Amino acid sequence: MSLETDGAAIDLHEAIAFIWREAEMLDRCAYAPWLALWSAAGRYVIPIDRGTTDYAGTLNVAYDDQAMREARVKRLKSGFSMSSAPPARTVRTVSRFVETAAEAGAIELDAAMLLVEYKYETTRLLAADLNYRIVRANGGLALDRKVIRLINSDDALHGIGYLL
Amino acid sequence: MGTLPSDAASVPDYGSLVREDRVHTSLYRDPALFEAEMERIFTKTWVWVAHASELPGKNSFKTAHVGRQPVIVTRDRAGQVHVLLNRCRHRAASVCEQKKGKASVFVCPYHGWSYDVDGRLRAVPHAAGYAQDFDKADYPLVALRTEEYNGLIFATFNPDVEPLADYLGPAKKWIDLFMKQGAGFGVKAAGEHRFRFRGNWKIQLENTTDAYHFPIVHKSFLTSLDDETEELFDVLGQGGWIEDLGNGHSVMVMIPDLVDLEENLDAPIPERFQALADELAAEGHSDEQVRRIVRAVGGTGFNLNLFPNVACSMAFFRVLRPVSVTETEISHIALAMDGGPEAGNRMRLRLHEHFQGPMGFGSPDDAEGWERVQRGAAAGEDLWILVNRGTDPLTGHGAGDNVGDVSAETGMRAAYAMWKRMMTA
Incomplete structure (x- = not known):
């Protein structure tokens, strides 16, 4: 996950503002600008086993490198996926931020997400622990890792036709 | 809800709902028909519960369902697989709420009855409170008939069903x-x-x-x-x-x-x-x-x-x-x-x-x-x-x-x- 960064420390509030911008993009299904938030080596991970960090060696809901993120967004926006055309409406909040590590040009933090989705007369609540690594690159911030640990990741879920 | 064609004795005529080239919409909708399916299909034939690799070694287990009934699939010390109703014989509490794991005994959390991985009732706390003729052998976890083909493990409530190998054909x-x-x-x-x-x-x-x-x-x-x-x-x-x-x-x-x-x-x-x-x-x-x-x-x-x-x-x-x-x-x-x-x-x-x-x-x-x-x-x-x-x-x-x-x-x-x-x- 290491990459070239420009070295300046990232302030917690700067990181939170970045995460909120990301959350708002996702609720709008603004996936093209969301793709641009990522570092080239970044990983978007939704594990099934909440305790694991060996994502490559275990089965996940999603374990995306850049190519897979791009393919995922293409699919969600294609109009040919009935689970995402139309997608459920979502409203999410991200909070309970805790800084867990920091180095020159990078910050890691944990957070909580509550997401409400609505489709076909049904409203559902999803809750997740989030872990981010955010780096300073190309004059701005970039997502270098986002791990979404759903509270019920190892139980039966429903089809999710949008991005967490 | 869809109504079923019924004969004079009001036993539903399920056979009339399936023709060679079509099936009736009530097969998707009728709660009474669903209840009948649970009884006539899911308790009568072989139902898949596990792959052998999900029970790696002695005292390993996973939980599953046969129809709507929760079961524990276990491998005992001799390597034999058992499929047991996940229900204490005393007052019905489930004895296992883990998806999988290792256990040499299942202890009911309510009054502490303990069961071997083959289902036998091992011990009950304060046994002196039971009558003289209380026999632990009468109260094992209920076991289903269990057979395996090439790693696929099936169980059934039906003691008379044909052997699994014949059923698979x-x-x-x-x-x-x-x-x-x-x-x-x-x-x-x-x-x-x-x-x-x-x-x-x-x-x-x-x-x-x-x-x-x-x-x-x-x-x-x-x-x-x-x-x-x-x-x-x-x-x-x-x-x-x-x-x-x-x-x-x-x-x-x-x-x-x-x-x-x-x-x-x-x-x-x-x-x-x-x-x-x-x-x-x-x-x-x-x-x-x-x-x-x-x-x-x-x-x-x-x-x-x-x-x-x-x-x-x-x-x-x-x-x-x-x-x-x-x-x-x-x-x-x-x-x-x-x-x-x-x-x-x-x-x-x-x-x-x-x-x-x-x-x-x-x-x-x-x-x-x-x-x-x-x-x-x-x-x-x-x-x-x-x-x-x-x-x-x-x-x-x-x-x-x-x-x-x-x-x-x-x-x-x-x-x-x-x-x-x-x-x-």
Whole structure:
């Protein structure tokens, strides 16, 4: 996950503002600008086993490198996926931020997400622990890792036709 | 709710709801009919509960369901598998709430009755409070009849049902072919995606034998593949076939080249697996071994649908669990080579994630489609569900005289014929 960064420390509030911008993009299904938030080596991970960090060696809901993120967004926006055309409406909040590590040009933090989705007369609540690594690159911030640990990741879920 | 045709004694005439080419909408909608299915099908025939690899070694267990009834599947110290109702014989509390694990004893949390992994009641606290004639041998966890074929473990409440091997019949050959994707290492369960949809269980049962939907529902999956792989998944265009295997079972061959994974080992390595082949070769695996692993890594080219609740589906097990007349839980169990090279197993996990799971490129669209079936079936209670596609067998097909085109609804007709047989028995 290491990459070239420009070295300046990232302030917690700067990181939170970045995460909120990301959350708002996702609720709008603004996936093209969301793709641009990522570092080239970044990983978007939704594990099934909440305790694991060996994502490559275990089965996940999603374990995306850049190519897979791009393919995922293409699919969600294609109009040919009935689970995402139309997608459920979502409203999410991200909070309970805790800084867990920091180095020159990078910050890691944990957070909580509550997401409400609505489709076909049904409203559902999803809750997740989030872990981010955010780096300073190309004059701005970039997502270098986002791990979404759903509270019920190892139980039966429903089809999710949008991005967490 | 739809009303069932009834005879004078008001016993529903289930047989009239299934014709050769159509089934009645009430099969998706009627709660009373669902109750009858749980009794007449799910307690009367073999129901899949586990793969042998999910019980690795003595005192290992997993929890599962037979119909709606929770069970514990255990392997005892001698290696024998038991399927036990997850219900204390005292006051009914469940004795195990873990999905899987190791245990040498199951202790009821309510009053402390303890059971051996073979179900025997080992001890009850303060036993002196019971009458003299209280005999622990009278109160084991209730055991189901349990049999295994090539790693697939089934259980049944029915002591009189035919042996599993007879029930599977011609499906056994396809199970054996399916297991070849272990590439000589054996097949091992490697995690699962579980999800629910708001629809009747038979909608999913049908889907495993439905090639017709694939290019429509999974267009967004197909366009995410490289050209060579997209061509491979042109499932209607490769001369595939579908065959009724009896007892409600069927096989749908979508990619004839991938029926037998031990054949055609000299074929060129597909582009998408070239990096894997290079990695395996660099690890010191022989060329033959590399070819065997790579040929098997994407799974087989067929779906074997076993009535009523499991399928060996290309590269994974699909397990369904009826929850209610309008809700079904699905598990897609990923498979790996048991002890095989990590690079190959990682590839298998990534392929599984690509299509399966709540955010896969395929499953969410399937689930949405099945929910749309249930929503649509709210209309027209007198209408029928058509399963009349491809009623004529193919003539002169190499696979035999009784096979239909891959997109024929032969597998659904096979399942519904068995449904009718069991519901009217």
